[in-house]
Amino acid sequence: DLRNEIDIRLSRVQDIKYEPRLLAEDDSRLLQLETQGCYNYLYRMKALDAIRTSEIPFHTEGRYPKSLIGKNFCAYLLELRNSSTSFKGIRKALIDTLLDGYESARYGTGVFGKLEYLQYQDALNELA
Numbered sequence: 001d002l003r004n005e006i007d008i009r010l011s012r013v014q015d016i017k018y019e020p021r022l023l024a025e026d027d028s029r030l031l032q033l034e035t036q037g038c039y040n041y042l043y044r045m046k047a048l049d050a051i052r053t054s055e056i057p058f059h060t061e062g063r064y065p066k067s068l069i070g071k072n073f074c075a076y077l078l079e080l081r082n083s084s085t086s087f088k089g090i091r092k093a094l095i096d097t098l099l100d101g102y103e104s105a106r107y108g109t110g111v112f113g114k115l116e117y118l119q120y121q122d123a124l125n126e127l128a
Contacts, residue, residue, distance in 0.1 A: 021052065022048055022049050029042055040111060043105075043112055044105045044112050046117060047102070047117050047121070048102075048105055048106060050121055051073050051102075054125075054127075054128050056073075056076075056127055056128050074099065077095050077102075078099070080095055081096070097119070098123050101116065101123065104116065
């Protein structure tokens, strides 16, 4: 019974159509960034929210709906990296930096602090 319940719940993950903002503009946890300490989780959340506020038009082409930001953003970046026609001016190293930063922020187990966030944000701004 437990195995069936787990399978049912895991199959529901495929039906998720919305990724909420992780940090609101006025979130009180952002004040913790002003103090010394290890707040890697806040920088991770800021990095994931930065995709939504960036000027990158990855969802305007219709192939990538706005609702699934992370999954579609990675697919968009992979398409940019592998395409050779319409985006020749974009360096593959920049796209690799964004992909690595996203993977590190979302799934990584290592340090993702202020320095990593700023590098990721700079690459995001450069692509925009």
